[in-house]
Amino acid sequence: MKIKPLFERVVLESIKEENKSSTIILPDANLEKSQIAIVKEIGTGGNIDGEKIVFQVDIGDKVIYNKFSGHEISIDGKTYIIISQNDILGIIKEK
Amino acid sequence: MKIKPLFERVVLESIKEENKSSTIILPDANLEKSQIAIVKEIGTGGNIDGEKIVFQVDIGDKVIYNKFSGHEISIDGKTYIIISQNDILGIIKEK
Amino acid sequence: MKIKPLFERVVLESIKEENKSSTIILPDANLEKSQIAIVKEIGTGGNIDGEKIVFQVDIGDKVIYNKFSGHEISIDGKTYIIISQNDILGIIKEK
Amino acid sequence: MKIKPLFERVVLESIKEENKSSTIILPDANLEKSQIAIVKEIGTGGNIDGEKIVFQVDIGDKVIYNKFSGHEISIDGKTYIIISQNDILGIIKEK
Amino acid sequence: MKIKPLFERVVLESIKEENKSSTIILPDANLEKSQIAIVKEIGTGGNIDGEKIVFQVDIGDKVIYNKFSGHEISIDGKTYIIISQNDILGIIKEK
Amino acid sequence: MKIKPLFERVVLESIKEENKSSTIILPDANLEKSQIAIVKEIGTGGNIDGEKIVFQVDIGDKVIYNKFSGHEISIDGKTYIIISQNDILGIIKEK
Amino acid sequence: MKIKPLFERVVLESIKEENKSSTIILPDANLEKSQIAIVKEIGTGGNIDGEKIVFQVDIGDKVIYNKFSGHEISIDGKTYIIISQNDILGIIKEK
Structure with a gap:
């Protein structure tokens, strides 16, 4: 079972960052606002x-997104977020 | 008796997900915001x-929608939602 | 005496649904938001x-509308609603 | 002394409806929202x-307007309303 | 010393209406919202x-304006208002 | 060290008006809303x-601006304001 | 590891100004609103x-930005801000 988001939306899978050599910490003030996730599905597009x-994002990209946007759902024990591409702040690239 | 929604609206029939092999759980924080339904009627379109x-949705599609949008009505014991297509988050596809 | 609404507005006459074989019930949460009416007059149009x-509605159509929009007035003992066409959710069609 | 309203505005003169054979009653909920008036002056137009x-209204038209919009002023003992044409709901026509 | 307002703004000089033969009274509800003034300067225009x-107003016009808009300043003992032309409701013309 | 504002912004230097022969007094109600300043830098422009x-303003112009807009900063003991040109109400011209 | 911001966003690295010969002080009222940072990455652009x-900013530019906009994150002990270019007030240039 999968979700195909409509228009400009994408589906993200929430992850917990565990990379030891490099850490991303979301500071107090914005702790609940920004989160990291993997792009699982791209929307239907259109106008x-x-x-x-x-x-501007692809399936598999690791992204930072604005947590207060989007809708969380849980399928088969995993947490997904349906979110407008515009609420994705940036793509995390390994050097 | 049926309802033909105007412009970009669609009519959804609310369902309770009972698929045993795969479950979609709406987590606490968004429990009342997202719901699953079947598309029953497409709007009149226009500009x-x-x-x-x-x-981008068709009659029969199983969709996730933003519950806080739309208007619920009950006809002949069934619950329907008249909602703008833009408040439908995505289409659920069986793999 | 009648009212010709300006631009995109229409005049509705509120009805109480009394069809025994098929009933439309507006559930609790939205009880005061959606209502059924007959289109009595179409606006002047323009741009x-x-x-x-x-x-997209015609005189005589039975429609569901968003009650919180529009202005109610009473003429000769009947209740009318002047409302933007965009606040009409859909047309009710007998099968 | 008269007022020439700018752009899309019109000047209305508030009236008290006294037609015995046909009455318009503004019901409780919207009692203070809708009112009847005569168009006294058309705006300067433009873009x-x-x-x-x-x-879409002319001098002399009897109209229903949204009372919460517009500015009331009193000249020589009469009450006038300067209001955007868009806040005029409809024109009252005698059959 | 004078003020040249930018873009669509104009400068008004507030007046107290003292014409005996004809009076404009601003009623209670809108007492602080509408006021009468003379246009003293037209803005720089542009797009x-x-x-x-x-x-649509000229230097010397007597106008009614929405008091809650605009900025009041006092120069050499006189009160001026810098206001967008769009907050001027109408021009007062002597018959 | 200087600041080049982006797009439609300008940099103002706040001044205290000390011209004896002519005074601009900002009245009580708007005391904290309007202020006088000198334009020190023009933005980068663009679309x-x-x-x-x-x-429509130039370096050296004396202007009145809406104090509640803009960002104040202090460089080398002087107070500057970075503000959108649209929040400048007018240019003060000596007769 | 680095972040590529989407569309019109940029990544800033927050700095503490330590230039002895010239100081920028953010005054009380706006102390938490404006901050100085270095542009570290430019967005993907597009429409x-x-x-x-x-x-209008380049990697390496020292800028003043509106702190209440943007999202702070911390990577490898440094604080970064993902922010829309439009919330950058200006570029600081050494004379």
């Missing part, structure tokens, strides 16, 4: 306000 | 803000 | 934001 | 957001 | 949102 | 919403 | 609302 949706 | 409405 | 107004 | 203003 | 600013 | 930014 | 994103 919003007459402008074609362009995806 | 909004000069842009033609394109439906 | 809004440079886009021509297109009416 | 708003690049779109030419078109007046 | 807003890609649309050329057109002034 | 906002597809429209080219045009500056 | 927003049909308009191409143009970056």
Whole structure:
């Protein structure tokens, strides 16, 4: 079973960062606002306000997103987030 | 008796997920925000803000939607939701 | 005496649904939000934001509307609602 | 002395409906929201957001308007309302 | 010393209406919202949102304006208001 | 050290008006809203919403601005304000 | 490990200003609103609302930004801010 998000949305799978050599810590003030996840599914695309949706993230990308946006659901014991691409802040790239 | 929704709206029929082999659980924080339903009717379409409405869902699709949007009504003992397509988060596809 | 609504508005006449064979019940949570009415008059049309107004409802249509929108008035003992077409959720069609 | 309203505004003169054979009653919930008035003056027109203003009301029309919009002023003992045409709900026509 | 307002703004000089033969009274509910003033200076014009600013008031016009908009300043003992033309409700014309 | 503001912003240097022959007094109600300053730097320009930014103020102009907008910073003991040109109400010109 | 921000966002590295010969002090009222940082990464660009994103800041620029915007994260003991370019107030240039 999988979810195909509509329009500009993507599906993220929440992860807990465990990389020992390099750590990302979300500080107190924004602790609950930013989170890290893996892109699992890209939306159907199409147009919003007459402008074609362009995806800048790909399946497998590790991203930081604004936690207060999006909808969490749980399928088969894993937590997923359906979120607008615009609420993804950036892509985390290993050097 | 049936309802034909106007413009970009669709009619959903609320369902209770009972698939044993795979479960979707809506976690606490968003328990009342997301729900699963079947698309029963597509809107009349037309234009909004000069842009033609394109439906990305079809009658029979199983979808996740934002419960806080839409209007619930009950006809002949069943619960329906009239909702803007934009408040449908994604389509659930069986693998 | 009658009312010709301006632009995209329509005039509705509120009805109490009394069809025995099929019932529409508005559930508790949205009891005061959705209501059923008959379209009595179509607006003058024209343009809004440079886009021509297109009416998707006709005089005589039975519709569900968002009660919190619109203005109620009473003429000769009947209750009418002046409402934007966009606050009409859908048209009720007998099968 | 008279007032020429700017752009899409019109000047209304508030009236008390006294027609015996047909009455318009504004019900409790919206008692203070809708009122009846006569159009006394049409605005200067021009453009708003690049779109030419078109007046759908004329001097002498009896209209229903949204009382919470507009500005009331009193000249020579009469009450006038300067209001955007868009806050006029409809024109009352005698059959 | 004078003030040249930017873009669509104008400078008004607040007046106290003292015409005996005809009086404008601002009623209780809107007593602090509407006021009468003389246009003292027209803005620099230019474009807003890609649309050329057109002034519909002239220096010397007596106008009614929405008091809650605009900024009051006092120069050489007189009170001036810098206000967007759009917050001027209408021009007062002597018959 | 100086600051080059981005897009439509400008840098103002706050001044205390000390001209004896002519005084500008900001009245009570708006005492903290309007202030006088000298334009010290013009923004980088470019486009906002597809429209080219045009500056109507110049370095050296004495302006009135909306104090509640903008960001104050202090460099080498002087107070500067980075503010959108649109929050500058007008230019003060000596007769 | 680094972060590539999406669309019009940039990554800033927060700094503490220690230049002895010239100091920037953020005054009380806005103490927590404005901060100084170095641009570490430019966004992916693309279009927003049909308009191409143009970056006016470069990697290495020292900038003042609106602290209440943006998301702070901490990587390897350093504090970074992912922020829309539009929330950068200006570029600090050494004379």
